[in-house]
Amino acid sequence: MARLSEDQWQAAKAEYEVRGISLGDVAKKFGVNVSSVSRRAKSEGWIQGQMQELAARKVAAVKEIAAVEMQTQELPxxxxxxxxxxxxxxxxxxxxxxxxxxxxxxxxxxxxxxxxxxxxxxxxxxxxxxxxPSVHAPAPQTTVTVTQQTEAKAGAAADAVSAPVAAPxxxxxxxxxxxxxxxxxxx
Structure with missing residues (x-):
């Protein structure tokens, strides 16, 4: 029979407490003796199926959120x-x-x-x-006045404007x- 790591023991405990499967089924699933699982469960105080109600409540909550989202999408x-x-x-x-x-x-x-x-x-x-949407006041507008530009500067500015912008x-x-x-x- 295999020896389980700490992570495997935690997974075994989860199967027992969340899914509610028997210690015998846990032993089969993880390839260990039933006595090993039983000893570990007793020493750590495992309770069969104790998390099943929590799982059911979580499923119900997710369904409720989905229903609310559907109603919300129908609003303007x-x-x-x-x-x-x-x-x-x-x-x-x-x-x-x-x-x-x-x-x-x-x-x-x-x-x-x-x-x-x-x-x-x-x-x-x-x-x-x-x-x-932003709750801050809009940024003040800036006005730029261009009075005169040399041909070289105008050509460079045109090249800069027409250059493709890399995708973010x-x-x-x-x-x-x-x-x-x-x-x-x-x-």
Whole structure:
């Protein structure tokens, strides 16, 4: 019979406590004697199926969140934005906003990694601005007046304007989206 590592013992305990399988089935699954599993379970105080209720509650919560998301998607954009603001305010008041921000950041990173062209990146930028528009006052406008330019400077400026711009990397886009710094959606 095999000797289990600490990770394997933790997996065996999870099978027993979360799935609720018998000690005999745990022993078969991990290729050890039932007496070894029984000894370990007794010494560590394993309780068969103790996590099954928690698993059922988590499944129910995920289903409820999915149902709420479906209802939310049917609302007009302004209504969705206001709803999201209220949810964020309430979560922040309860001290839960940090974990929500981490989950949203993880999702933003996953979406940015899937972006294959500049249009995908622009879509991400627009989505971020629609979901969380800036609450800061708009930046003051700057006026630039050009009075005269030599031909050499004009040619160099034309070359600079017509040069192709390198596509941003997914990492830079994620950072810009999370910081709210992507531009091009100001209309």
């Amino acid at each position: 954009l302004r209504m969705r934005h206001t709803l999201q603001t209220v949810v964020q305010e309430r979560l922040q008041a309860e001290g839960m906003l940090a974990s929500l921000d981490i989950a949203l950041a993880d999702r933003a990173i996953a979406l940015a990694m899937e972006a294959t062209c500049p249009d995908d990146i622009e879509t991400l930028s627009r989505a971020r601005k629609n979901l969380a 990397t997914p990492d830079s886009v994620v950072r810009a989206v999370l910081a709210g710094n992507l531009s091009g959606d100001d209309d």
